[in-house]
Amino acid sequence: MPKFTSKDVARLAGVSQSTVSYVMSGKRPISEQTRQKVLAAIEGLTYEPNAGARALAGKRTSVVGLVIPLHAGVDAVGQLPFIHTIAISARARDHEVLLVTSDEGSAGLRRLAGRSLCDAIVLMDVEARDERVPVAASLSVPVVLIGVPDDPAGLYCVDLDFAEAARLAVSELAATQHDRMVLLGYPAEIISRDLNYVRRFLDAFAAAAADHQLPFDVIEPVELGRAAANEAVDRVLRLCGDGRLGLVIPNSPAPQPVLHALEARGVIAGRDVSVIALTPDAAAEETEPLVTNVSLEARDVSRRAMETLFWLLDPAPGPPPPAIDLVTPRLTRRATVMAARRG
């Protein structure tokens, strides 16, 4: 359990300490012979370089700061794929991940940069007018945003293309000859948080509906959980009238309670009414009946964010990443959209 240093390695290998450093970094040509000696010594002592010393001397920490929302009321499940993908990408480039929760607000950002705790930051769950964005823009380290604020302040943003998601859903319902749509909106907490993607979705939805001359109603707010789903579905059915109705559920964790509520009222999705959910494929495949969905793949977003981040840290190859990088969703037809009328 003794802690060895590069000096110990140097002594054991019979070389100078700087040679050990160069063997590890590869920043200068080393004869194969001494290379092997050094590597053997490293192995023998199970030497590992001290991260603090490295950061101090080398001016890079090899740490990525990750700011995640963990306060109660956030879609918990949705966050984990983000985190996981970021952790994996960081590891793939030999970086650590330092966790900071959104509870800390911009103080966390300042600490991360001020104390040189990391080389770059991923800021998740950015709101339309997020007080942290101007702060982020003023830091000494690059910051990549997940979410698109009204004013990105020159920062790179990555997000799902919610506008395109809305267009996909509306086109599908138009193509299958629906007469009207109902949008089951977001929970009050989400709306109040002024998340940009909500607006992007709603605006694009309205625009697409106009394009296709499809009338629609919005039911809002719709909370999570069974009780709220029941109530919302009752309101939908009251609005129903005749004609072919398409239901769109943009709030990702929600589809199952709605499907259940319909079923409990004897309304069969895919026969009496259509349903399209904005949800990850993995979630859609778990529903009963299988819900036609527009994919919402967190992993793609994280991956792109990390690519941008590492490009910023090391702008070597190729063109710069897009300033606003929107990941395109895909519509997968399953069982809940009625087929077009024949003839």
Next chain:
Amino acid sequence: MPKFTSKDVARLAGVSQSTVSYVMSGKRPISEQTRQKVLAAIEGLTYEPNAGARALAGKRTSVVGLVIPLHAGVDAVGQLPFIHTIAISARARDHEVLLVTSDEGSAGLRRLAGRSLCDAIVLMDVEARDERVPVAASLSVPVVLIGVPDDPAGLYCVDLDFAEAARLAVSELAATQHDRMVLLGYPAEIISRDLNYVRRFLDAFAAAAADHQLPFDVIEPVELGRAAANEAVDRVLRLCGDGRLGLVIPNSPAPQPVLHALEARGVIAGRDVSVIALTPDAAAEETEPLVTNVSLEARDVSRRAMETLFWLLDPAPGPPPPAIDLVTPRLTRRATVMAARRG
């Protein structure tokens, strides 16, 4: 955006660099006058100490390493309260949290300690025979386990008291004069992972059942999701026979699909059959009908783990924490257990 050092602060305050350091650490008496000067300078420059330099000179990083399971197939939702509570506790004592995923196995542990990336480690989701435990025990930093392995190797462990949870459930069913029980077991993946808590629960369940002379069947494996719940419930109802039947669901995220499956078959929980779920109160309050539950509070576990961890880092006050610290669950009566027969 220039980065200031303690030297800059010293110059601005007209004192020596070491005085700045002592003002920040409080490790030596400072006259109120110079203290104010220094504090003003710090403020003026928005100075923050360099974490790497601090770690190097001070031999402590003020970082807690957190190893979390994020691979697919883990109960995702369950993890977030753990993480959140750990993040909060760390912050409360001015520590950062460095994230490592279980994917890395013991390599992650070795890196954390070997590179002096952190002062202590929390290792989550420890299995009965976890290859990481002996490695953890050999590290140069203290490690606190969440979960109890067969051989803790001298490490501190914190977990929920699953044995007590089983006893609570069985006593409740015995007290309300049930004639038999069915245990809806764990998914195959959990069983195969040889998690110690599964065994602790099952053993204690069997023992308590014997004590109360209550016969029981076990249905296993039971996967997550609606399909598996339906199938399991069909098997339960086939076993049913007459007499008062109590169903126990130990797998935390699962109660709702089971309740739904019962309801769909015209069996009313709380009237025709009893159900007790091992699940957090927050989850139990979301079910329909409200399920009587034995609480499974992740936050308590994390909090205790962090108390132990900081005691290890700074063994100042009071007695040492228990080597195996089991958090006691609580049974909350809601709507799904039939009342005792009268007379």
Next chain:
DNA sequence: TTGTATGCGTTATCAC
């Protein structure tokens, strides 16, 4: 109560 001086374990710039 305060200042001076050393060392922490690297990286990187000189020399050779």
Next chain:
DNA sequence: GTGATAACGCATACAA
């Protein structure tokens, strides 16, 4: 191709 050596920014033992 390799070896000395000077930073890096802070904490702390030693002086005063």
